[in-house]
Amino acid sequence: MRRIIFGMLGLSMLLASCANTSQNNTSRLDLIKNRDELICGVSGKIPGFSFLGSKGSYQGLDVDICKAFAAAFLGDAKKVQYRPLTAAERFTAIKTGEIDLLSRNTTFTFSRDAFRGNGLSFAPVVFHDGQGLMVKTGSKINSIKELSGKSICVGSGTTTEQNINDAFEVASLPYKPIKYQDLNQVVAGYLQGRCSAMTSDRSQLAAARSGFKNPSSHIILDDVLSKEPLAPASDGRDYLLADAMRWVVFALISAEEQGITQENVYQKLQMAQENPQLKPMRRFLGVEGDLGEKIGLNNDFVVKVISATGNYGEIYNRNLGPNSAVPIPRGLNHLYSNGGVHIAPPFN
Amino acid sequence: MNKLYKVYIQFFLLVLVIAVSAILINNLLANLSRTGLFFNLSWLLRPAGFALAEHPLAYSPSDTYAWALFIGFLNSLKVIFGSLIFATFIGLFVGIIRTVNHSLLGFIASGYITIIRQTPLLLQLMFWYFVGFLGLKDNSFQLSNDILGISNQGIAFLGVSFTSEFSSLLLGLSVFTGAYIAEVVRGGILSVSKGQWEAFRSLGLSSSAGLFKIIIPQALPAIIPGLTSQYLNLAKNSTLAIAVGYSDIYAINDTVITQTGRSIESFILLLITFLFLNLLITNFMEAINRFILYYKKT
Numbered sequence: 001m002r003r004i005i006f007g008m009l010g011l012s013m014l015l016a017s018c019a020n021t022s023q024n025n026t027s028r029l030d031l032i033k034n035r036d037e038l039i040c041g042v043s044g045k046i047p048g049f050s051f052l053g054s055k056g057s058y059q060g061l062d063v064d065i066c067k068a069f070a071a072a073f074l075g076d077a078k079k080v081q082y083r084p085l086t087a088a089e090r091f092t093a094i095k096t097g098e099i100d101l102l103s104r105n106t107t108f109t110f111s112r113d114a115f116r117g118n119g120l121s122f123a124p125v126v127f128h129d130g131q132g133l134m135v136k137t138g139s140k141i142n143s144i145k146e147l148s149g150k151s152i153c154v155g156s157g158t159t160t161e162q163n164i165n166d167a168f169e170v171a172s173l174p175y176k177p178i179k180y181q182d183l184n185q186v187v188a189g190y191l192q193g194r195c196s197a198m199t200s201d202r203s204q205l206a207a208a209r210s211g212f213k214n215p216s217s218h219i220i221l222d223d224v225l226s227k228e229p230l231a232p233a234s235d236g237r238d239y240l241l242a243d244a245m246r247w248v249v250f251a252l253i254s255a256e257e258q259g260i261t262q263e264n265v266y267q268k269l270q271m272a273q274e275n276p277q278l279k280p281m282r283r284f285l286g287v288e289g290d291l292g293e294k295i296g297l298n299n300d301f302v303v304k305v306i307s308a309t310g311n312y313g314e315i316y317n318r319n320l321g322p323n324s325a326v327p328i329p330r331g332l333n334h335l336y337s338n339g340g341v342h343i344a345p346p347f348n
Numbered sequence: 349m350n351k352l353y354k355v356y357i358q359f360f361l362l363v364l365v366i367a368v369s370a371i372l373i374n375n376l377l378a379n380l381s382r383t384g385l386f387f388n389l390s391w392l393l394r395p396a397g398f399a400l401a402e403h404p405l406a407y408s409p410s411d412t413y414a415w416a417l418f419i420g421f422l423n424s425l426k427v428i429f430g431s432l433i434f435a436t437f438i439g440l441f442v443g444i445i446r447t448v449n450h451s452l453l454g455f456i457a458s459g460y461i462t463i464i465r466q467t468p469l470l471l472q473l474m475f476w477y478f479v480g481f482l483g484l485k486d487n488s489f490q491l492s493n494d495i496l497g498i499s500n501q502g503i504a505f506l507g508v509s510f511t512s513e514f515s516s517l518l519l520g521l522s523v524f525t526g527a528y529i530a531e532v533v534r535g536g537i538l539s540v541s542k543g544q545w546e547a548f549r550s551l552g553l554s555s556s557a558g559l560f561k562i563i564i565p566q567a568l569p570a571i572i573p574g575l576t577s578q579y580l581n582l583a584k585n586s587t588l589a590i591a592v593g594y595s596d597i598y599a600i601n602d603t604v605i606t607q608t609g610r611s612i613e614s615f616i617l618l619l620i621t622f623l624f625l626n627l628l629i630t631n632f633m634e635a636i637n638r639f640i641l642y643y644k645k646t
């Protein structure tokens with residue numbers, strides 16, 4: 001009896017203390033500015049998105065998005081601290097305040113966004129993806145049907161885990177999910193023959209394959225099991241931070257629409273300053289009006305962002321373009337005007 | 349007067365404990381409600397929507413989160429009790445070897461204990477799984493077709509098959525805990541006075557008979573408490589299952605949290621489960637201890 005009472009007591013203390021970290025009424029944005037550093041949650045294991053490059057620094061599309069946020073919030077893209085997180089850790093890391101925001105190939109879904117779900121807030125999508133399956137070329141598996149009853153390696157705590165189940169249920173096929181904590185383990189399980197296939201977002205399959213000894217002996221099946229719009233996320237209770245993040249991502253897209261690049265941004269700024277009639281560009285670059293202030297940033301935040309990372313298209317090309325280490329055709333990720341789905345609302 | 353004083357102190361402590369718990373619980377509820385998440389367990393009855401490769405009882409993704417977690421609990425029990433038995437045998441065997449001076453065997457036993465105790469369990473588990481089982485790749489080991497088969501898919505033994513995830517966890521936990529139990533056993537045996545050894549030898553008993561009939565029974569009261577704490581560690585260490593892809597309660601809880609966002613409720617359930625399990629182990633071992641002490645007296 002005594003043991004039970006002490007156990008329960010200890011338990012309640014533990015719980016109360018871990019719950020105690022939730023926010024008070026100031027925005028995380030102020031905290032970031034006071035700290036003068038942005039803590040950004042990333043995967044750290046996916047070439048092209050976020051991984052430790054040869055120089056010991058993080059690189060990739062998700063990393064560049066972190067840099068864009070740091071440039072907008074702090075005026076310096078280098079003031080970022082990266083925290084590698086597994087899929088299952090990432091939401092708790094936001095909710096407990098361990099990180100400021102997440103830029104980690106995270107799919108924007110209803111439940112994750114919902115106040116009474118995971119309670120996150122999503123910035124605009126930075127990469128439109130879809131779930132796929134990778135198998136060995138010699139395995140004679142060409143579609144999901146031939147995977148009936150087979151083992152499939154999958155990462156736990158992901159949309160992947162649910163989608164693969166949905167797909168097999170719809171097709172009324174049995175299968176065995178072998179669930180691992182992170183991508184490296186999923187890859188190891190697959191390469192060592194524990195599973196007949198591995199499943200993840202197709203971008204991740206391509207990225208993983210680029211690191212294989214023999215990339216050509218693996219194929220990504222044509223089946224696309226789901227939509228995986230990947231977007232940065234933050235704590236849903238903090239609408240000030242969410243607003244700021246939303247408009248930084250839109251700024252990247254809008255800059256591409258307007259042809260403003262890392263190289264020409266200061267020329268464009270000068271042009272805007274000299275020509276009062278170029279109203280939209282003056283507002284966008286903060287020469288006129290107070291758009292930045294309205295979201296708690298400096299009015300010239302767009303200039304800071306674009307000079308640090310370039311526009312969305314430049315970020316894409318640097319990390320996933322034809323000359324990068326993980327070339328992924330741009331497809332849906334083109335601007336709306338080029339047949340893709342990225343479009344920015346007006347900066348008015 | 350003195351008695352009254354004690355009553356006051358006890359009363360004061362009681363009030364303090366109640367006040368502190370009330371503050372903490374209030375804090376917890378306030379935080380929950382601020383996030384819009386009042387303490388609530390109704391989500392446990394919604395369909396889980398994920399499949400499990402291993403389930404001792406029937407399970408399908410349309411079953412509830414509660415059932416999925418219960419299946420995880422059974423998976424945990426399965427690996428905990430399996431390893432508990434193996435670890436005890438390994439520990440007894442190695443512990444005894446370490447006390448009887450066989451030079452080569454004793455040397456091997458102490459090497460085993462050193463290696464196991466100086467490396468992290470997590471690495472050992474990954475070694476058994478990724479190197480031990482998955483390292484087999486396309487090779488497999490067969491012993492006369494249906495008796496024993498080992499491959500990267502797991503172990504098949506007399507028609508019963510165990511996945512490689514379960515097998516490597518079982519093996520890893522048993523080998524790890526076995527090393528610690530061996531030390532507990534050795535300590536217990538050494539605590540029996542030298543005179544007892546001489547006594548049974550002079551009675552003409554062989555050393556194995558003497559060991560099991562005279563020495564070990566006397567060593568047990570010294571062994572049981574250490575053994576209990578090793579069993580408790582084993583139960584807690586089993587949550588490393590997630591590192592080798594085994595769906596224990598902790599791994600399933602992880603998935604449930606990311607799907608539902610109900611981290612506080614899930615962790616409370618998880619903590620209560622382990623508290624309950626460990627109290628069960630402790631009380632069981634205490635009963636054994638009492639039985640032994642009683643038996644010794646009569």
Ligand SMILES: N[C@@H](CCC(=O)N[C@@H](CS)C(=O)NCC(=O)O)C(=O)O
Binds near residue numbers: 160
């Ligand atoms: N888009 C998916 C994420 C997919 C995901 O995170 N996959 C795992 C492996 S399948 C991963 O990326 N792991 C990277 C890592 O382990 O760091 C989601 O939001 O749930």
